[in-house]
Amino acid sequence: MRVFLLYSIYLLLVLSPSLVQGQGHVLDKPVTELCLTCICEAISGCNATAICTSAEKGACGIFRITWGYWVDAGKLTVNGEHPDSEKAFINCAKDPHCAADLVQNYMKKFNQDCNDDGEMDCHDYARIHKLGAYGCQADMPYNFQSVFEECIERYEDEGFE
Numbered sequence: 001m002r003v004f005l006l007y008s009i010y011l012l013l014v015l016s017p018s019l020v021q022g023q024g025h026v027l028d029k030p031v032t033e034l035c036l037t038c039i040c041e042a043i044s045g046c047n048a049t050a051i052c053t054s055a056e057k058g059a060c061g062i063f064r065i066t067w068g069y070w071v072d073a074g075k076l077t078v079n080g081e082h083p084d085s086e087k088a089f090i091n092c093a094k095d096p097h098c099a100a101d102l103v104q105n106y107m108k109k110f111n112q113d114c115n116d117d118g119e120m121d122c123h124d125y126a127r128i129h130k131l132g133a134y135g136c137q138a139d140m141p142y143n144f145q146s147v148f149e150e151c152i153e154r155y156e157d158e159g160f161e
Helices: 002-015 032-046 067-072 090-093 096-109 122-131 142-157
Strands: none
Touching: 002 032, 032 096, 032 122, 032 142, 067 090, 067 096, 090 096, 096 122
């Protein structure tokens, strides 16, 4: 089941035609498919049924993107929608391909070594995604951290990188 999930996300994110538009679209994507999958699993269980978990906070889609994150990541949109339209944020955040591109843009913009291990890797991207660009050195919430670490270990054990 997990391999199927990883493969499905891979097909969706890599092989689907891009319908994403907006400022700051990243062609050089720093976050691997495995890393995106584990961030998704840790943040939401990759649950696409909840469009937004909170109307006030606006944590939407499988990556639980907030409005501020969307703005910082370049206000990407789907199907040529104008970034200033009322639903542009929610439509992108709930679209897995657009949301993954948002994560890529955000990581490219706020790329930093959050855990002071001397390298930028998926652990740093998970911290930036969960804690924000300016708080990524704080302690990770236990549930997020444990699901994320289990996911990384499981896929590494299966030979994915």
